[in-house]
Amino acid sequence: MLSKPSIRKFGLKLLMAIFVISFSTASSFALVPYDLITGTLPDTTPWAVVKPVPNWNSTIILDLDGNSVRGPAPLSATVQWLLDHGYAYGGTTRSPVAYNFPQAVENLVTVRTLFSEEYGVPSRTIAWGGSRGGFVGRLCMELRPDVFDAGIVMAGGGGGEIAVLNSKLDSLFVLKTLVNPSSPLQIVGVPNNPAATTTENNALIDLVNLANSTPEGRARLALAAAVEQFAPWTFAGTPEPAANDYDAQYAQLTFFLFPGTMNYVFANPIVVRAPIEELAGGVVSWNHGVNYTELLARSGRADFVKAMYQEAGLDLKADLRTLEKAPRIAADPEAVAIAEKLMSYTGEIFGPIINIDNIGDPVDPPSMKLAYRHTVNRAGNSKLFRLAWVHRPAHGGQSDLERVTAFVTLINRLDTGKWGDTSAAGMNALAKQISAEWPSFPALTPLFMENNGISKLLRPWDVSDWDSYQPCTGYQPGKAFNSCR
Numbered sequence: 001m002l003s004k005p006s007i008r009k010f011g012l013k014l015l016m017a018i019f020v021i022s023f024s025t026a027s028s029f030a031l032v033p034y035d036l037i038t039g040t041l042p043d044t045t046p047w048a049v050v051k052p053v054p055n056w057n058s059t060i061i062l063d064l065d066g067n068s069v070r071g072p073a074p075l076s077a078t079v080q081w082l083l084d085h086g087y088a089y090g091g092t093t094r095s096p097v098a099y100n101f102p103q104a105v106e107n108l109v110t111v112r113t114l115f116s117e118e119y120g121v122p123s124r125t126i127a128w129g130g131s132r133g134g135f136v137g138r139l140c141m142e143l144r145p146d147v148f149d150a151g152i153v154m155a156g157g158g159g160g161e162i163a164v165l166n167s168k169l170d171s172l173f174v175l176k177t178l179v180n181p182s183s184p185l186q187i188v189g190v191p192n193n194p195a196a197t198t199t200e201n202n203a204l205i206d207l208v209n210l211a212n213s214t215p216e217g218r219a220r221l222a223l224a225a226a227v228e229q230f231a232p233w234t235f236a237g238t239p240e241p242a243a244n245d246y247d248a249q250y251a252q253l254t255f256f257l258f259p260g261t262m263n264y265v266f267a268n269p270i271v272v273r274a275p276i277e278e279l280a281g282g283v284v285s286w287n288h289g290v291n292y293t294e295l296l297a298r299s300g301r302a303d304f305v306k307a308m309y310q311e312a313g314l315d316l317k318a319d320l321r322t323l324e325k326a327p328r329i330a331a332d333p334e335a336v337a338i339a340e341k342l343m344s345y346t347g348e349i350f351g352p353i354i355n356i357d358n359i360g361d362p363v364d365p366p367s368m369k370l371a372y373r374h375t376v377n378r379a380g381n382s383k384l385f386r387l388a389w390v391h392r393p394a395h396g397g398q399s400d401l402e403r404v405t406a407f408v409t410l411i412n413r414l415d416t417g418k419w420g421d422t423s424a425a426g427m428n429a430l431a432k433q434i435s436a437e438w439p440s441f442p443a444l445t446p447l448f449m450e451n452n453g454i455s456k457l458l459r460p461w462d463v464s465d466w467d468s469y470q471p472c473t474g475y476q477p478g479k480a481f482n483s484c485r
Helices: 066-070 077-084 101-119 132-143 161-179 194-212 215-226 246-254 270-280 292-298 302-312 316-325 333-343 366-378 400-416 424-437
Strands: 006-011 019-022 034-040 046-052 059-063 088-091 124-130 150-154 256-258 353-360 385-393
Touching (some): 034 101, 059 066, 059 101, 066 088, 077 088, 077 400, 101 132, 101 333, 150 400, 161 194, 161 270, 161 292, 161 316, 161 333, 161 366, 194 215, 194 270, 302 316, 353 366, 353 400, 366 385, 385 424
Parallel strands (some): 059 088, 150 353
Antiparallel strands (some): 006 034, 034 046, 046 088
């Protein structure tokens, strides 16, 4: 049974409500009263929605991370803009649904139902999501076209989780095999509990520190990053490395995000793999049959790796031969069959989606977004999808203004039935117009850019691959490392 939601009304005057305080959503420029409606779903997921009062435009935006509007942090500039322009915004939390993305979609639909009981059925419902929410946002548009009219997503691997985890497995396999084969790093099959994931994360930190301590190790870490298609510029607050400044590009791997965790470690989180494997019931990624010489050639980072190997005086071909001979990792076919349908895409969308992403994301490289565009195009839906790039580093590194610009582009597509100018010049012009009309945005120059030189995703996996995984000869259930190539 769904519990009765509670409503708190925030505004400039006293309103009849359970709990009433005065509150402003922004600076003195935008004083927007709003209702905050909250509740808990049957699976214990908390949810919340903010709705402007009295000028709601009958559109609701739903986000996997939308429960954040209940605080304690203040509303973001993006949410402030949405409220000021008549949009309701909210959603759920990442826990306890974790990586069961179809269930996360249904939870958002339930939030819409509860909201509708209080305020009436929205005329439009838009999926919104960043990072893990980006996965959910895409699946909202595939699984529930009866509810969601459009979607805006940021980050969140557009290749799906099978492709993401295969990419990260390749990187960790290269690092362990070449730097310290006796490292306790398991790579796969780590139990989903804090003690096990902390042990695994510490093993990765130790392995990276060991690699970073010698020129030879640095070259091998560069190779490991390359097969993950780690972008040359990923760390916020640093200048973009020049195309031939390989030392500066290497430094992007080892900047410390917070105590004990480097950028490369952040990009390979065991706390993602472990719950996915738990949900699927086994190992969901593999590297038997993978040719790392060929992967490096297609990675877009071969020049970087060759320069680092030359600087270290190492034989790259010898290391690639070592990788060729090393025992490989096999997946559980039944687990793959479960995970691919929960966490990868068909491209069968029935409304427009805009994907806004920055070029320097360490977690989800640009190639992941190309993979989703390919999936959508193959499904015959290219006219429904647009991909806009921002010239910034870091995971989810877009500014509030850039996100709102993409959202306005999406709304214009819904209103007119046609995409406007989604070129970099067109998006920057629209962003400047929005900023001029709503000066409460932080003073950041919009940095939309063209990004036409991206390498394709090395190991994509979408609906065209479903039910095709075959374990290697000699595969033993429950044993990750098998005597296969």
